[in-house]
Amino acid sequence: MLVRVVSCLFLFFFNIAQMAQEDKEKTTALKDLLSRIDLDELMKKDEPPLTFPKTLEEFEYAFNDRGQLRHTKTGEAFVFNYREDLHRWNQKRYEALGEIITQYVYERLEEECNLTREILPVDATEDEPKSFIYLSEDALTNPDKLLVLIQGSGVVRAGQWARRLIINEDMDSGSQLPFIKRAIEGGGAQRGSEARQRGALEQGAGGDAAMPLLNRDEERGKVRKTGRKETVREEEEEEEEEEKEEDTKECRGGEREVRKEKWSAEMS
Ligand SMILES: *[C@@H]1O[C@H](CO)[C@@H](O)[C@H](O)[C@H]1NC(C)=O
Numbered sequence: 001m002l003v004r005v006v007s008c009l010f011l012f013f014f015n016i017a018q019m020a021q022e023d024k025e026k027t028t029a030l031k032d033l034l035s036r037i038d039l040d041e042l043m044k045k046d047e048p049p050l051t052f053p054k055t056l057e058e059f060e061y062a063f064n065d066r067g068q069l070r071h072t073k074t075g076e077a078f079v080f081n082y083r084e085d086l087h088r089w090n091q092k093r094y095e096a097l098g099e100i101i102t103q104y105v106y107e108r109l110e111e112e113c114n115l116t117r118e119i120l121p122v123d124a125t126e127d128e129p130k131s132f133i134y135l136s137e138d139a140l141t142n143p144d145k146l147l148v149l150i151q152g153s154g155v156v157r158a159g160q161w162a163r164r165l166i167i168n169e170d171m172d173s174g175s176q177l178p179f180i181k182r183a184i185e186g187g188g189a190q191r192g193s194e195a196r197q198r199g200a201l202e203q204g205a206g207g208d209a210a211m212p213l214l215n216r217d218e219e220r221g222k223v224r225k226t227g228r229k230e231t232v233r234e235e236e237e238e239e240e241e242e243e244k245e246e247d248t249k250e251c252r253g254g255e256r257e258v259r260k261e262k263w264s265a266e267m268s
Helices: 002-036 039-044 087-111 163-168 177-185 200-214 218-236 241-267
Strands: 061-063 069-071 116-120 131-135 146-150 189-193
Touching: 069 163, 087 116, 087 163, 087 177, 146 177
Parallel strands: 146 189
Antiparallel strands: 061 069, 116 131, 131 189
């Protein structure tokens, strides 16, 4: 009898121990499962494929004669929140459009401004990092003046001050085109710059060479600068966290754009 009781107790304890062990295993398995759930993946579950049009026409957008980006059917300005509750998808769509804008500006630089693309370094080998700049025909021969335009870093490419301004306002606000054209008319040689790899050219020369030219007329600038910043901030809220860095940069592009306007007023 005693033996039986002891064995019963033993079994009882054994069961408790086993349950505790199972619980622990379940918790571990659950933790493991949770750690493997990628929230990003989960969000992608109901997301349409990230395939976007490759041309402005397929996007059903075009620049009108005032340089504003408008829907070809509705005439509406660009809509960021194209699909409700699909932030990631909307952001990717915006980026896809941005890529097209970049190519569009390159074409304008070549066709409207007669600039030519030069690969740098000129003697780069196959596996060496390369970039390119745009040069006017007389950039290296005109002894008079040399104008170097350097865009910001991030997604902004040659010929652009701020992609956001090109998309939401117009080509003249966001691109360098009016400045390049005016510089050509003024007879000075000029050079648009593209530096895909962050290098001395992109980082240093921008502030030193361009800013003193653009940094005047403080009073008018302050008012305009404030207005522009607010616009940018509103749009920021619509976009994903990961784009914050880019926003800051484009914001800076906006400020530069303001300085540039001042400069343009002086030139005329
Ligand atoms: C580009 O070249 C064409 C043809 O030579 C000329 O008509 C046009 O004015 C030039 N554009 C600029 C901005 O210099």
